[in-house]
Amino acid sequence: MTSQSHNDPAAVHPPVPGIDVEQIKADFPILAQEINGNRLVYLDSAATSQKPREVINALLEYYRKTNANIHRGLHTLAERATEAYEATRSHTARFIGGVQPEEIVFTRGTTESINLVAYTWGEQNIGEGDEILVSEMEHHANFVPWFELARRRKAVFRRLPITLCGHLDLSTIDTLINGRTKLVAVSHMSNVFGTVNPVGRIARLAHERGALVLADGAQAAPHLPIDVKALDVDFYAFSSHKMLGPTGVGVLYGRRELLESMPPFNFGGEMISQVGFDRVTFADLPHKFEGGTPNIADVVAFDAALSYLERIGMEKVHEHETAITRYALDRLSEIQGLEIQGPQDTSERGSAISFTDPDIHPHDISTFLDYKGIAIRAGHHCAQPLMKFLGKVATARASFYIYNDRADVDALVDALRDMRRYFGV
């Protein structure tokens, strides 16, 4: 990046038409506060996003007007709650490319969605000598469940390697996915590198050899238009809380015939059809996987988050974030010594940017930035195998969303410069 473009960033990075970030910022009450006397600059959306007023209001409204248990009650509130809950399911099904609502299972989060597959489909279908292929850029939620499943079932846990540039190394994938491979687990977007992985290509290869594919969409679903049928994945897992919705709501998409073949996960409540003293039958999809009283209020409020994103349009969301990411990569590269992880090409990556300073530990970076009102993440990002690969113990990570603009990037860059002066390096 030259100093010329720095002087006139607008000429190089024009704002995305149709996105009014000032208006969007105003929709998020939490952003209108100061931290240590500075405007809050929230750059930790890869950990969890902030929530717009509509989502917060949807939660309040639900408890004020609707609250009841679902599917069992025969009164007005129960009907209203059931309808709102199931409407969110249909909405979610439309949001990820128009699948059937029965193919959407609500869980507590991405981690639980992945564990659900490992403990049901995995236990049923993985045996001794079978192979599970997991990429080295997974965070723990899409790594440990498969590692443990392989251990329990005496299966072979294989690693899909990564390159130093932060891409999957697909050069040996023809042998890594073979006749013994039963499952390939891969993130759609890395939470450390920001890399968007070629999930569709991997899925085609896997299916040719009879393996299934689970994609971890926790980082992708908030930022990209998602079409799970076009991606041709068998399972897709993501969380509400990273995409403007409440915490405690995860989504598992599974192909209908797979979900039908899988045993239940939690026993009790809504997943039961009939219970006798000698026989128990389970409910149809998707309720078979939703034992107990689910997180009704938060699921209902998730509907408002999906509507908010749709009103902007996921193409626009992606376009805006690509512009911000490009601007951030260019501006961060102006800081001498700063090492930025992951692809430089914004067509290959999303908006999570990990970086390290040669002289200042990520935790000191985080503490200093927080003092300036800037929230980032520092640590191993629950991706310790990846950190080991990088030879680092931790990185600092700034991650962007629809409510971030170039002024936020400028605040980050200015603070990082101040930080180097402060620490005398």
Add this chain to the structure above:
Amino acid sequence: MMPLDEMYREIILDHYRSPRGRKPLDAATLTAEGHNPSCGDDIRLEIELKDNILKDVHVDCKGCAISVASGSMLAEAVKGKTFAEVSELARMIRLMLKGELDDPPGDIGDLGALAGVRQFPVRIKCALLAWVTLIEGLDKYAGGHPDGTIVVTSEHDHDSKKTE
């Protein structure tokens, strides 16, 4: 003084930039290693013991400013002290960091600068890493395991289980 300046005092930054005790020992009696998985800080202490006295200490810390500075101060502070004196010092530093002493005790020199860390609870474990490692190493030594490297894992292991 702003809380940030109280944590990153000039004394702390000086120890961070020029850590003391970097020279490896020729005759280490005891080696203790500590690791803090939540932030990835690693520390390795070599100690030369004679007649229950810490004759010399080597500190190799890879980590944040606070953990490096705390290790550097440790190297200066414990030399020539007995087990009991070092344990008492570590106890006072812990109390100071946890805010259970109003003021730093008068006789701990540069270590008093660590008091600023108490306003940043998530960073207290950084300041304690060197001390926890030292005390656990000495305890194991005293318990009859003087041979080889004593690997001590910091008390903050549970933080590594946090997920995103």
